[in-house]
Amino acid sequence: MPQATQADQADDTVASAPTTGGAASATAPDVTVDTVLTEASRRRSFAVISHPDAGKSTLTEALALHAKAIREAGRADGKTGKRTVSDWMDMEQARGISITSAALQFTYRDAVINLVDTPGHADFSEDTYRVLSAVDAAVMLVDAAKGLEAQTMKLFAVCKHRGIPLITVINKWDRPGKDALELMDEIQERTGLVPTPLTWPVGIGGDFRGVVDRRDGRYIRFTRTDGGKTIAPEEVMTPEEALEREGDAWTTATEESELLEASGADHDQETFLAGQTTPVLFGSAVQNFGVHALLDVLVDVAPSPAPRPTVSGTTRPVEAPFSAFVFKMQAGMDTAHRDRLAFARICSGVFERGMVVTSARTGRPFATKYAQQVFGRERTIVDHAYPGDVVGLVNAANLRVGDTLYLDKSVEYPPLPTFAPEHFAVMRAKDVSRYKQFQRGVMQLGAEGVVQVLRSDLRGDQAPVLAAVGPMQFEVAEHRMATEFNSPVTLDRLQYEIALRTTPEWIDQLNAQLGVEVLQREDGEHLALFPDRWRVTSVRNRLPDAVLEPLVAT
């Protein structure tokens, strides 16, 4: 487990809130460096990632069930009445897919688990990429029948680039699928990671009886429960008992496991943290098989928060004064209250209720009022939060995705990735008398990053252009405008496919080019839109000095 270095401050208390807001208690207890270090070392913060449909939301539900954070597992596909905690949005429930990432916090053993379920669909990958900047590890799901799918490979590449350790779960072993050893070869060949299975299945895909725990050789036998709603009973047996019970299936599993051992595929903490190996577990999220083992592995091997790199090239130790950054904005979680929540990942120090912190972007104070611990759409107020925690900050109208917040010693964390949009549409209110609702919705969707909102004097405020990485984002915008903001809209697709950054002095000349249009994004950037590469080339030839730069992706 990475140990943070000692903070460079003189006294041994983590700076507490200098001022407190409104109803919050004014007497913040002294929280010592030791407390922060202890609390940080208990934290496990990770994302669940994969191609759509591999079972992320189902696994998230199963993890919460096994940690006893929920009593009964809901279904992501709506086959039974209850829905999963992480797919809380009505559109997610209607379609059976995740559209937005969802955070859950719960305890297991002595650990505090911060889990973020991410959407697998490529159209929502900007959200997923941002989540990956806020976690210390990732659980990569592989559908046993499909192996490593396209979007999983893309997300794997991001994790590799960022040095995020990966735990692999081969899911859906309750159904016929690929051979287990073949899957290991596939992981090694396609990712370069050495798979180091911690459990190995007894019974082929579709005949899932249990797993060998490769660390102690014992057999964990699963028993199915009705519809997978409750924790599947596990029986632990000695190898002798297992042989008697399962016969050939046991023999095959142990032989394969020995083969792996001979090829050096045993877990190694150092190479795992260095992103060279990946522990592998087998399971069935929908039947709750193998979920306890995953929770134990998360607690035992997943890293706790480490010092975090800052823009200035240094790192901020976890026990330094409070700092956090916003990786997601979300509204509409509670229809009764028109609220807007900023999801922040705490990087150092302690968050105390009512703290007034500084926003690094504006240099202005931000009164936190209070923070919420989030569980899907449910929330509870927290008094203290520590490094690794994901908290929802209320009252966040002035915050933006990527903002760093800090106390005492200033710090700024690197900007979050943004994607260049490739799809564009004009949005108009169906009922022009609802202009106020329309404007509020447009602003909100832009602030959350559901879509990017572009404007120009030519088009006017009644017809903003929405820009997206993928077209499904438009459907979400359209749906939320109607249901949440009470302003049904029409969307007309535009024939642009490329957006390049330009500067104000080029607006007129670029607008004069056939098929080219310049619009301004909320963050002030000017974007020149082109229908295709060919047009970019011809405009560049005609205006060789024009500023036309790719939108930076980090």
Ligand SMILES: Nc1nc2c(ncn2[C@@H]2O[C@H](COP(=O)(O)OP(=O)(O)OP(=O)(O)O)[C@@H](O)[C@H]2O)c(=O)[nH]1
């Ligand atoms: N047979 C079987 N089906 C599963 C298992 N896990 C999930 N499923 C089913 O697979 C489908 C997709 O599950 P989800 O949990 O929504 O998948 P997801 O990865 O969250 O999908 P996105 O959020 O859209 O990326 C649902 O019908 C689940 O019931 C499993 O272990 N076995």
Ligand SMILES: [Mg+2]
């Ligand atoms: Mg999902």
